[in-house]
Amino acid sequence: MQHFDVIVVFAVLAFILISLYKDLLGAAFTFLVAVMVLGFFGVLTPVEILAGFANEQIAVIMMLLLLGDAIRQISVIEIFFSRIFPRTSGYKGFLSRIMFWIGGFSAFLNNTPLVAVMMPYVHNWSKRNNISPSKLLLPLSYAAILGGCVTLIGTSTNLIVNGMVIDQNIFPDMKPLQMFDFFWVGFPMLIIGFLYLFFFAEKLLPTRHPLTKGIVGTERKYVVEAVIRKKSKLIGKTIHESGLGAEKGLFLAEVVRGKNILRVFDKDFILKHGDLLRFAGESEEIANLLSDGSGLTLPSVGMMSKLKRADVVEIVISHNSSLISKSVGEVNFRGKYDSVLLAMHRNGERVTGKLDEVKLKAGDVILLLAGDAFMSRSQDDIDFYLISKVKEVRKPERYKVWTLFGGTLLAIFLSALNLIPLFMGLLVVLVVINILKVVNAKDLPKNIDYNLAVIIALSLALGTAMMKTGVADMISGVMISIFLPLGSVAVLAAIYFITTVLAAYITNKAAVAIVFPISLTAAHTLGLPPLPFALVVSFAAAANFLTPIGYQTNLMVYGPGGYNFKDFFRIGWPLTLIYMVVTVAILDYMFF
Numbered sequence: 001m002q003h004f005d006v007i008v009v010f011a012v013l014a015f016i017l018i019s020l021y022k023d024l025l026g027a028a029f030t031f032l033v034a035v036m037v038l039g040f041f042g043v044l045t046p047v048e049i050l051a052g053f054a055n056e057q058i059a060v061i062m063m064l065l066l067l068g069d070a071i072r073q074i075s076v077i078e079i080f081f082s083r084i085f086p087r088t089s090g091y092k093g094f095l096s097r098i099m100f101w102i103g104g105f106s107a108f109l110n111n112t113p114l115v116a117v118m119m120p121y122v123h124n125w126s127k128r129n130n131i132s133p134s135k136l137l138l139p140l141s142y143a144a145i146l147g148g149c150v151t152l153i154g155t156s157t158n159l160i161v162n163g164m165v166i167d168q169n170i171f172p173d174m175k176p177l178q179m180f181d182f183f184w185v186g187f188p189m190l191i192i193g194f195l196y197l198f199f200f201a202e203k204l205l206p207t208r209h210p211l212t213k214g215i216v217g218t219e220r221k222y223v224v225e226a227v228i229r230k231k232s233k234l235i236g237k238t239i240h241e242s243g244l245g246a247e248k249g250l251f252l253a254e255v256v257r258g259k260n261i262l263r264v265f266d267k268d269f270i271l272k273h274g275d276l277l278r279f280a281g282e283s284e285e286i287a288n289l290l291s292d293g294s295g296l297t298l299p300s301v302g303m304m305s306k307l308k309r310a311d312v313v314e315i316v317i318s319h320n321s322s323l324i325s326k327s328v329g330e331v332n333f334r335g336k337y338d339s340v341l342l343a344m345h346r347n348g349e350r351v352t353g354k355l356d357e358v359k360l361k362a363g364d365v366i367l368l369l370a371g372d373a374f375m376s377r378s379q380d381d382i383d384f385y386l387i388s389k390v391k392e393v394r395k396p397e398r399y400k401v402w403t404l405f406g407g408t409l410l411a412i413f414l415s416a417l418n419l420i421p422l423f424m425g426l427l428v429v430l431v432v433i434n435i436l437k438v439v440n441a442k443d444l445p446k447n448i449d450y451n452l453a454v455i456i457a458l459s460l461a462l463g464t465a466m467m468k469t470g471v472a473d474m475i476s477g478v479m480i481s482i483f484l485p486l487g488s489v490a491v492l493a494a495i496y497f498i499t500t501v502l503a504a505y506i507t508n509k510a511a512v513a514i515v516f517p518i519s520l521t522a523a524h525t526l527g528l529p530p531l532p533f534a535l536v537v538s539f540a541a542a543a544n545f546l547t548p549i550g551y552q553t554n555l556m557v558y559g560p561g562g563y564n565f566k567d568f569f570r571i572g573w574p575l576t577l578i579y580m581v582v583t584v585a586i587l588d589y590m591f592f
Contacts, residue, residue: 006470009043012037015034017514020506020507028451035458043465044465048461051460052461055460060423061452061453061456063423063426064156067426067430069380070433071405091136099198102147106146108151108412115140115553119385134561135205137561138557138563138567138568138571139197141553142197142545143197144553145543149543152181154186156452157512164512168467174530185582196575196578206567222367224355225298225355228297235272236270236271255269257274257275298342301342313339313370313386313388314387314560316363316364316385317364318362318382318384318552318556319549321382325359327356327357341367344367347363411426411429452509459510472518472520480522489584495519499515500576504544504549505547512538532588532591
């Protein structure tokens, strides 16, 4: 029976790798199917499957995300950034401040909302200073990743590893990871990463605006549809006479006339009433199409064009959005978010067909016309992130700022001193901010990332199955036999390399679930201390710079920065190699 269990576990691992790499079922459902199979064949008991949901670290991760989102809601970080960054002059100065402040904050606050808040400032600063956003958005993501690796709570990956440390039974005397166990590698790498990006980011990153590619003769951001309305001044004019050329920031890519799609025009091409014009253009020029003087109607706007006040905002679809694979029409932006879609940008692809019928993908950048209720309806949403927005400046009450921001930092500080558990500290803060009505208690469930909780809990169950059946022992035995002749350093390096490659292509949480039990088993077999083998997995999974799908902040900047996979690899592989060398060298010096 034991041999059969081993076969089942290997089959499940193969299924997970294929499903996540091919994006067949999504991460949460992939792990659910995998653990269900393990339970069905008796590899795991129901108690072992459900044990992960009682893990303290899952609750800590959820509470940190809730507090991070609450801080974003009351605009504490946003106001702080608005006072710091506009004073910066020059590319190097702005980049330095990104690294310093985002890296520093990310060590103690969840880095995803930090990047979401910072993106509008990077975008607007780039525009004002005539610098491509692609020179700054990727360093923004990397700064958040580097800072998150400095402490236990900087990234959810570190907390997931800590949860596995608590659940493991190979080393009964092994203590949970402490707040600053990561500092001795994370902080030096924060400095090294700062220097690397400061001196090489401008050279290695492309000068590329978030453009609509695949449209000949244009490098514009968005695709937008407009119809020549009745009595329009454009009727009967040629394209040149109409002033709709590229010189005004709009490139006419296609004209849909009846059932015909026309893509090639000469200078004498005459516009007619009812023509649907598909443009590629900048956001400001697209906003100008809303004016009555344009002679055009945006079909999607409808009655919202009569609003006395509305904002044109840019959003990017998040990596775990429920909107993915839904058409724009199915999403119903108007009913759900008090907004309508104006235009869309899909990185590296031509957006074809009617915009209302286009199915959304992660990383899509969308231009919305938003009403007054947009912010209240979307501020708790995790389906997309705001890139650029026009809204009234909010000045939150001081008691909200001190209660939320101060309370969170106090809980973290007391936990670092081992005076109170982080779980209890964060729980007290959440209760207090609800009593004082800093946030609405009824809105809290909307902000919980249930998919993340399911993935983490089931990852713990997978780790239990690998250790219980001896699969982790087998894999670690093969790894040891190959790399041990080169020394324990080679074993650590091999674990780091395997973890970072898996994290780059199947998500870091899945990589941790697969490699952690193997790493800890290798430490037990070699008779070495377990802590460095736990930390190396955490660093390799969290410090992921190779692909946009390796870390959520990478995916957030992927579309807005106009990047492709090669851009990430070009600047990411040297930093990954440096991180691996520094991590292995420091852990070897400290523990062996």
